Amino acid sequence: MAVAICVASAPNAAQAAPAENLQAQVKSVDIAGVKDTPANKKKAIQISEGLLGSVDPGAYFAGLKETDKALFTAYSMPADTKTEVEIAPLDADALASKKAGVVPDGEFSTMAVGCWGNYAYREVTNAFGGRLYGMRVDGTWCSNGLTVTSAKRTNSVGDTSWVGWSHQGLINSQTGIVTNQARMWVQHRFVYGSNGWVVQTSDICLRLRGYFDARAYQDFACSLY
Incomplete structure (x- = not known):
């Protein structure tokens, strides 16, 4: 069953752009090849922590390898x-x-x-x-x-x-x-x-x-x- 997700407005325009950029990128990620393993889960947590600590989440996500984007999406986003x-x-x-x-x-x-x-x-x-x-x-x-x-x-x-x-x-x-x-x-x-x-x-x-x-x-x- 799909989960309804809303894209919220960030506090100001400067913050909204990175968030919207990341939202658009996540939608296009293919997670079909990702496997659920302890190592992948640990790495997904590290990726999330890095993204959460960044000043520009969109740029941070864009700089990830495709495999890391897939890990982040598979573990962190609703399915x-x-x-x-x-x-x-x-x-x-x-x-x-x-x-x-x-x-x-x-x-x-x-x-x-x-x-x-x-x-x-x-x-x-x-x-x-x-x-x-x-x-x-x-x-x-x-x-x-x-x-x-x-x-x-x-x-x-x-x-x-x-x-x-x-x-x-x-x-x-x-x-x-x-x-x-x-x-x-x-x-x-x-x-x-x-x-x-x-x-x-x-x-x-x-x-x-x-x-x-x-x-x-x-x-x-x-x-x-």
Whole structure:
């Protein structure tokens, strides 16, 4: 699955040009021949550190060997997304519903009464599945067995795992009940850059959907609807 990336404006024109130059160069790099090895990973970190410490990232990247450009891109830039979602009963009614209503495919009966908590998690990975950054959203909702009666987002956090990427925080969120579903979505911002310039800004969303029958799903919509 492709990861949506936005190109952000740097603080001023002098800083914007190197960042845009580097962004254009990265898009054209062929990483097909790069292999995931400990030595390549170590070198990719060194390349990232050198680029992050440069005054002109575009010029620095342009001066690299083609093999080093490929290493940087394969290890440092977003390529895919991994997700997971978990659900748990929060009160005695929900516990009783779970014990009485679990079906073979893991979904609950249509009379699942009580309150439920769950979280959804999304991480963005490089070309080898290595984690670059991630986020999660936690929420609760209650049901009378036929109707979702309440919805609440309880937390949302994000963090990074690769040199050069930083988490800029939660920038958007909404919670509500739509078409008998508890829905809560969040949007976090992650930035690759340093020394006042920004090469890439990734504004990614994650949405929880809790159903009246205690099922829960996640998607990447930036909206309640």
